[in-house]
Amino acid sequence: MIEAVDLERTYKLGDSDVGALRGVSLSVAAGDYVAITGPSGSGKSTLMHVLGALDRPTAGLVRIDGRDVNTLSDGDLAELRNATIGFVFQSFALLARTSAVDNVAMPLLYRGMRKSARRKLAVEALEKVGLAHRLDHRPNQLSGGEQQRVAIARALVGDPKVVFADEPTGNLDTRNGEEVMKLLGALNADAGVAIVLVTHEPDIAAHASRQIQIRDGRIAFDSAAGRDPAAA
Amino acid sequence: MTVLEGFRVALEALRANRLRSLLTMLGVIIGVAAVVLLVGIGGGAKQEVTSQVEGLGSNLVIVVPGKFELGSAPTVSRLQLDDVDAIARVVGDPNAVTASVTSGEVARNGTREMFTSMVGVTETMTTVFDRPVARGQAISATDVDTRRRVAVLGSEAAEELFGDVDPIGRQLTLAGVRLRVIGVYAERGSAFGVSRDGEIHVPVTTAHRILGTERVDALVVKAPSSDRVEELRPKLEQALVDRYPGEEFSAVTQSQILGTIGKILGLLTLVLAAIAAISLLVGGVGVSNIMLVSVRERTREIGLRKALGARQRDVLLQFLIEAVMLTAVGGIIGITIGVGGSLLIDTFSPVPAVITWWSPAMAFAVSAGVGVFFGVAPARRAARLDPVVALRTD
Ligand SMILES: Nc1ncnc2c1ncn2[C@@H]1O[C@H](COP(=O)(O)OP(=O)(O)O)[C@@H](O)[C@H]1O
Ligand SMILES: [Mg+2]
Numbered sequence: 001m002i003e004a005v006d007l008e009r010t011y012k013l014g015d016s017d018v019g020a021l022r023g024v025s026l027s028v029a030a031g032d033y034v035a036i037t038g039p040s041g042s043g044k045s046t047l048m049h050v051l052g053a054l055d056r057p058t059a060g061l062v063r064i065d066g067r068d069v070n071t072l073s074d075g076d077l078a079e080l081r082n083a084t085i086g087f088v089f090q091s092f093a094l095l096a097r098t099s100a101v102d103n104v105a106m107p108l109l110y111r112g113m114r115k116s117a118r119r120k121l122a123v124e125a126l127e128k129v130g131l132a133h134r135l136d137h138r139p140n141q142l143s144g145g146e147q148q149r150v151a152i153a154r155a156l157v158g159d160p161k162v163v164f165a166d167e168p169t170g171n172l173d174t175r176n177g178e179e180v181m182k183l184l185g186a187l188n189a190d191a192g193v194a195i196v197l198v199t200h201e202p203d204i205a206a207h208a209s210r211q212i213q214i215r216d217g218r219i220a221f222d223s224a225a226g227r228d229p230a231a232a
Numbered sequence: 233m234t235v236l237e238g239f240r241v242a243l244e245a246l247r248a249n250r251l252r253s254l255l256t257m258l259g260v261i262i263g264v265a266a267v268v269l270l271v272g273i274g275g276g277a278k279q280e281v282t283s284q285v286e287g288l289g290s291n292l293v294i295v296v297p298g299k300f301e302l303g304s305a306p307t308v309s310r311l312q313l314d315d316v317d318a319i320a321r322v323v324g325d326p327n328a329v330t331a332s333v334t335s336g337e338v339a340r341n342g343t344r345e346m347f348t349s350m351v352g353v354t355e356t357m358t359t360v361f362d363r364p365v366a367r368g369q370a371i372s373a374t375d376v377d378t379r380r381r382v383a384v385l386g387s388e389a390a391e392e393l394f395g396d397v398d399p400i401g402r403q404l405t406l407a408g409v410r411l412r413v414i415g416v417y418a419e420r421g422s423a424f425g426v427s428r429d430g431e432i433h434v435p436v437t438t439a440h441r442i443l444g445t446e447r448v449d450a451l452v453v454k455a456p457s458s459d460r461v462e463e464l465r466p467k468l469e470q471a472l473v474d475r476y477p478g479e480e481f482s483a484v485t486q487s488q489i490l491g492t493i494g495k496i497l498g499l500l501t502l503v504l505a506a507i508a509a510i511s512l513l514v515g516g517v518g519v520s521n522i523m524l525v526s527v528r529e530r531t532r533e534i535g536l537r538k539a540l541g542a543r544q545r546d547v548l549l550q551f552l553i554e555a556v557m558l559t560a561v562g563g564i565i566g567i568t569i570g571v572g573g574s575l576l577i578d579t580f581s582p583v584p585a586v587i588t589w590w591s592p593a594m595a596f597a598v599s600a601g602v603g604v605f606f607g608v609a610p611a612r613r614a615a616r617l618d619p620v621v622a623l624r625t626d
Contacts (some may be wrong), residue, residue: 055620078538078541078543082541095536107540109237
C-alpha cells in the first residue's frame with residue numbers, strides 16, 4: 001500500500017537546515033492499523049504529510065499504491081490523494097460557512113462528480129458516523145466531537161485505501177475522543193481501510209494493532225519490525 | 233471541477249462575505265456607471281444638436297462671411313439686403329432665400345418687460361425655415377417693403393409679455409420703438425437653453441432702421457432638393473466673391489455644421505469616457521487588492537482543498553471566477569445605475585441623455601476583462617500555495 005525507504009525531509013531555516021525526518025523506512029500494508037507516537041517536534045506530522053503525498057521528501061523514496069511520488073506531478077499527487085487517501089486533522093479543518101453535508105462532499109467535487117451524486121455519498125458517509133440528523137448544520141453549530149465526526153465522514157466519503165489521522169483526538173475530551181476512535185476502528189475492521197494514526201497519547205495509540213515510535217526524525221521502535229525488512 | 237461548479241463555489245464564497253464583496257465591487261460599479269452615464273450625456277448632446285440643426289428645415293445652405301472652420305473667429309458681416317436678390321438669381325427661386333439680422337434688445341408691454349432677440353427677417357423666412365405662425369399673420373413682402381412697424385412673437389415671448397391676453401393687434405415697445413403685433417409663431421422648443429420661442433421677429437427693413445445699419449448677419453438658402461445642395465455651394469460662394477472681390481465667403485450645409493459640432497462633442501465624450509475608464513481601472517486594482525487579502529485570509533481553506541484533491545487549476549479557476557463575478561456583477565449594477573441615471577437626467581433635467589447599446593455592452597466587457605486581468609495575480613498566488621504550509625497556518 002505505502003512503502004517508504006530512507007526518507008529524509010529537511011526544512012531550510014535561514015542558513016541552517018532542520019532535519020525533520022532523517023532516514024525513515026517503513027511500509028504500511030492494506031488494512032494495517034498503525035499508530036505513530038513520539039514527543040512533540042519529533043517529526044510525526046512531517047512523516048504523515050510525506051506518506052500522504054501532501055509533501056515530497058528531500059531524499060528517499062515513497063511509493064503509494066504502487067506509484068512513485070518522486071515521478072508524479074503536483075496535479076497527479078492531488079488526484080492520488082483524492083482517490084486513495086483520506087485525512088483527519090487535529091483542528092478538524094472544516095469550511096466554516098459550509099454545511100456538514102457540503103463539507104463532506106467537497107473532495108468529490110474534484111473528482112468531477114455531479115452534485116446530486118456527491119450529496120448522496122456525503123449523506124451516506126454522515127449516516128455512517130451517526131450524523132444523519134446534522135446534515136445542514138454548520139461547523140459552529142456542532143460540538144467538537146460532532147465536528148471531528150464530520151471530518152471522518154469527509155475522509156471516508158471518497159472510499160480511500162488509507163486514512164491518515166493527525167492527533168484526531170487532540171482537541172476533544174475523553175468521551176468524544178473514544179467516540180472518534182471507535183469510528184476509526186470500525187472503518188479499519190469493517191471496511192478494511194488502512195489507518196495511520198498520529199498521536200502522542202499512549203491510550204489512543206493503543207487502539208492500533210501496530211506501534212511505531214519516532215524520536216528526532218528517526219524510527220525508534222516498530223512493533224512490526226520483524227515483518228518489514230526495510231525498517232531493520 | 234467544471235466551470236459551472238467553479239461558479240457555484242465562487243458564488244458561495246462571495247455570499248459568505250457579502251459586505252466585503254459589495255465594497256470591492258463599488259469601484260467597478262462607480263467606474264461603469266460613470267462610463268455609461270457620461271457616454272449617455274455626450275450622445276444626448278450630439279443627438280440634440282443634430283435634431284436642432286435638422287429642425288431648421290431641410291436642405292439649407294447658410295452663407296456667412298469669412299471661413300467656416302473649427303476655431304476661426306467670426307467675421308464682421310458686410311452682407312446686405314441686395315445680396316439676397318443676387319443669390320436668388322443663382323438659385324433661381326426668390327422664395328428660397330432669406331436673410332436676417334439679430335440684436336439683443338429689451339421688449340416691453342406696460343409693466344411687463346423681457347430681454348429678447350430681435351430678429352429682422354424677410355418675408356421668405358417662414359418658407360425657408362419652415363416656421364409657420366400659429367395665430368395671426370407672418371411678416372409679408374409689403375411689411376418689408378414699407379418698413380412696417382409690426383412684430384411676430386415667439387410663443388414664449390407672447391406668453392411673457394401678454395400672459396393670457398391675445399397679443400394680436402396690440403402694441404409693444406421693442407428697442408424703444410412701438411410695434412404692432414400681427415402674429416404668434418407655433419412653439420419650436422429650445423436649443424442649449426436658448427429658446428427660439430423667446431424671439432421677436434420684425435421686418436428686416438424695420439430692424440435696419442432701429443439698428444441704424446444696412447447689414448445682414450447671414451443669408452440662408454433652401455435648396456430645391458438634397459442632391460442640389462452640394463452643387464449650389466460653390467456657386468453661392470462665387471456669386472458673393474464676384475460682388476465683394478478679395479473677400480471670402482462660406483456656404484455651409486447642415487451636414488457640415490453637424491460634422492463640426494459632432495467632432496467637438498465626440499472629442500468631449502471621448503475625454504469624459506477616458507476619465508471614467510480610469511476610475512474603472514482603479515476599481516480593478518481594488519478588486520485585485522481585496523482578492524489578495526482574501527487569498528491570505530483563506531490560506532487554510534485553500535490548503536485544505538488542495539490536500540483533499542484540488543489541483544492548481546481548480547484553485548486558479550475558483551479565484552479567477554470570484555474576481556470575474558465581482559467585476560461582472562459590479563458591472564451589471566454599474567450599468568443599471570448608469571442607464572437609470574441617464575433616464576432620470578434625461579427626464580428631469582434640461583440635459584439630454586441617450587443610451588446607446590454599445591456603451592453598456594462595452595462597459596460590461598471591460599469590467600469582466602478587468603476581473604480576469606486583475607484576478608490572475610491573486611488566483612495564481614492561491615493556486616501555488618503549498619498545502620502543507622497552508623494547513624499549518626493558523
Ligand atoms: N515548515 C517548516 N519549516 C521549518 N521547520 C519545520 C516546518 N515544519 C516542521 N518543522 C520542524 O520539523 C520538526 C518536526 O515537526 P513536526 O513534524 O510538526 O513534529 P510533530 O508533528 O511530531 O510535533 C520540528 O522541529 C518542526 O519545528
Ligand atoms: Mg504534529
